[in-house]
């Protein structure tokens with residue numbers, strides 16, 4: 001398995017075709033300096049690989065798993081069924097998807113006792129931010145970087161206020 005030293009977040013996706021969305025997760029984790037690993041695991045095409053990954057994730061030092069899949073998206077839920085770690089699900093509007101709804105609902109509507117924290121359709125970046133927030137629960141320095149990240153969001157909005165208020169109609 002492709003392991004970055006000291007990875008705290010595991011990013012998995014059902015197919016290489018999910019990479020354009022899931023690399024958004026990787027990019028924001030890199031921005032926030034959170035070590036991660038990333039690989040392809042298909043719930044339907046490589047079920048044993050999925051079980052092995054989920055079963056070993058916690059003991060390998062991961063703190064949270066971000067799982068993205070499209071269509072009949074069983075990867076996040078089945079991973080959550082095996083690992084005690086929190087799982088963040090990313091529904092993907094894939095080529096086999098009915099407008100993304102199949103993926104959204106199959107990741108969101110988990111049975112009692114097996115939660116998956118589901119982000120928006122193609123929400124890879126938010127999944128990365130949420131994963132960093134999970135890791136930050138035990139990492140004061142990362143918590144500080146996330147506070148700066150929030151400040152930057154606020155500054156961007158405040159920078160736009162005058163422009164919008166003075167926009168000629």
Ligand code: RP5
Nearest residue numbers: 014015017069070071092094
């Ligand atoms: C899902 O089917 C994958 O997560 C992907 O979103 C979708 C299509 O996969 P490919 O046919 O492109 O490999 O399992």
